[in-house]
Amino acid sequence: MAAPLVGVAVKAGKALAATVSPSSILRFGIILIMIPLTLVLVFIIPISMILTVPNVDTSDINLYKTVVAKINTEKSVQLQFQQLIAIDAALNDQIFTDVSESTIKTLANKFLWSEEKTEEYKETEYYQVEESKLNPVTKKMEKVKVTKSKEVTKTRTVTVWHVYPLDTVLNSLISEGKIIDKQEVLNYMSVDVNYFEMQTLDLPDNWTPGGTGEYEWPTPGYFGLDAIFGMRIHPIKKIAKFHNGLDIDAPMGAPIVSSKDGLVTRASYAGDSGNSIVIINLDKTENRYLHLSSYKVKKGDVVKKGEIIGYVGSTGLSTGPHLHYEIRIKGNPTNPLDYFR
Numbered sequence: 353m354a355a356p357l358v359g360v361a362v363k364a365g366k367a368l369a370a371t372v373s374p375s376s377i378l379r380f381g382i383i384l385i386m387i388p389l390t391l392v393l394v395f396i397i398p399i400s401m402i403l404t405v406p407n408v409d410t411s412d413i414n415l416y417k418t419v420v421a422k423i424n425t426e427k428s429v430q431l432q433f434q435q436l437i438a439i440d441a442a443l444n445d446q447i448f449t450d451v452s453e454s455t456i457k458t459l460a461n462k463f464l465w466s467e468e469k470t471e472e473y474k475e476t477e478y479y480q481v482e483e484s485k486l487n488p489v490t491k492k493m494e495k496v497k498v499t500k501s502k503e504v505t506k507t508r509t510v511t512v513w514h515v516y517p518l519d520t521v522l523n524s525l526i527s528e529g530k531i532i533d534k535q536e537v538l539n540y541m542s543v544d545v546n547y548f549e550m551q552t553l554d555l556p557d558n559w560t561p562g563g564t565g566e567y568e569w570p571t572p573g574y575f576g577l578d579a580i581f582g583m584r585i586h587p588i589k590k591i592a593k594f595h596n597g598l599d600i601d602a603p604m605g606a607p608i609v610s611s612k613d614g615l616v617t618r619a620s621y622a623g624d625s626g627n628s629i630v631i632i633n634l635d636k637t638e639n640r641y642l643h644l645s646s647y648k649v650k651k652g653d654v655v656k657k658g659e660i661i662g663y664v665g666s667t668g669l670s671t672g673p674h675l676h677y678e679i680r681i682k683g684n685p686t687n688p689l690d691y692f693r
């Protein structure tokens with residue numbers, strides 16, 4: 353990537369020496385800016401993206417959440433579990449295997465401080481008085497005991513808990529001799545780890561697509577899912593990204609059928625999507641089939657529901673053979689599972 357750019361820069365330099373016109377100076381200037389900019393875009397941005405994602409899975413996150421929620425309730429504070437995850441990611445060099453309830457509590461305690469405060473509170477006191485009342489039977493005045501109440505103000509001591517700012521905790525860890533890079537911790541916090549919690553697949557192992565039959569399942573005989581619709585950490589890019597469809601686990605070369613009657617509007621390679629087929633169905637809904645190994649249809653073809661349109665592959669940005677399958681309604685990706693169960 354860098355070599356041709358250097359070549360261009362050298363050529364531009366020679367051109368500059370030959371004719372020093374304002375336009376060639378401008379062109380040379382643009383090239384000078386483009387080289388470092390390209391290097392930044394190509395190398396530095398992907399590296400920083402990978403570094404910002406804590407290496408936690410859903411069970412790790414749930415452990416942090418549970419422990420922190422318990423502390424927050426007990427001490428009535430608002431400790432943020434994301435901060436603890438970010439610190440542990442930096443302290444433990446991204447290894448979360450030794451994290452337990454007690455290590456999380458120990459770290460949480462570094463955020464907490466308390467003070468004793470006296471507070472006023474009201475209490476109702478009851479007392480009895482004697483009053484004279486007319487007895488309606490004897491028609492005489494009699495002394496009776498009557499219970500009355502009054503509000504009294506009292507004081508008591510209470511423990512009030514507070515949370516230190518993140519920076520204070522980081523400074524105290526550093527002063528304890530813990531090797532910690534503040535910026536690294538902040539980087540780990542730039543991704544909302546709530547996104548890590550992919551919706552769990554509540555499908556049984558022998559699940560088969562059902563539903564109304566409006567859409568035909570695109571990979572006959574293959575129903576396993578690698579990823580479902582929703583927020584997830586991209587398996588290759590390692591960044592939080594919305595997953596627009598289903599990743600159906602199917603072997604290389606397995607046939608893919610059209611979900612509905614429609615018109616093929618695309619059957620070509622498309623970057624990260626690999627070999628892609630887009631079909632606009634007769635009812636104006638849209639299906640997308642990505643990462644194919646090969647096509648059986650071409651742009652402009654009219655297809656029938658259930659007709660083979662191509663074959664499963666792993667082209668584009670993909671970790672192995674699977675079909676990425678989308679249903680779009682009015683252009684918006686919709687959860688395909690809604691139509692199959």
Ligand SMILES: [Zn+2]
Binds near residue numbers: 579595598599676677
């Ligand atoms: Zn996918």
